[in-house]
């Protein structure tokens with residue numbers, strides 16, 4: 028059997044989607060598209076410009092006029108490397124706000140589809156298998172308990188030197204999930220045909236092995 032052309036990985040915050048996608052890209056020679064990074068870059072650009080994040084028209088203007096590039100695991104906004112700047116707790120909240128808007132999502136979805144043209148891609152996000160690539164050959168839905176996801180995120184943020192408490196991270200994770208699941212357009216959902224993997228108590232290596240068997244049986 029041929030390995031899949033497109034692999035989608037969806038799931039809530041802190042489930043380990045980006046790490047898994049990065050490892051799949053490395054091991055199996057896929058291009059990794061981190062769709063959340065694009066929303067984060069737009070949210071960040073809006074903040075720099077002082078845009079009101081409840082004003083869809085304003086956010087759309089920003090989204091339509093900027094250049095976001097994904098190069099390996101680095102993210103560039105109008106040519107500037109913003110990889111670290113967008114991966115903050117605030118960056119997640121800003122992303123989630125701009126991601127509520129249908130037309131903003133359309134800009135992002137078109138960009139991602141274009142980036143994927145003619146390539147073998149692994150893409151992670153919230154709507155990768157349900158909306159961006161509904162015909163993907165392999166769809167994964169990665170999840171874990173909110174406490175475990177918050178613990179992972181807390182550890183990651185601490186290692187990066189952020190001064191946050193576990194309780195704050197848990198609250199942020201739960202609130203963002205709520206908002207991502209309940210928005211009217213392209214909400215976080217288990218895509219049809221997806222393989223659901225609960226990573227609670229599993230190491231990344233175990234998860235990678237499980238997914239590896241689906242990619243290269």
Ligand code: CDP
Nearest residue numbers: 040041062063064066122123126152153154
């Ligand atoms: O790494 P984490 O799961 O915390 O966040 P992310 O993947 O960088 O996504 C940040 C936010 O962008 C999410 O909370 C969603 O609101 C939004 N997003 C989305 O709406 N659709 C996607 N395909 C990817 C992210």
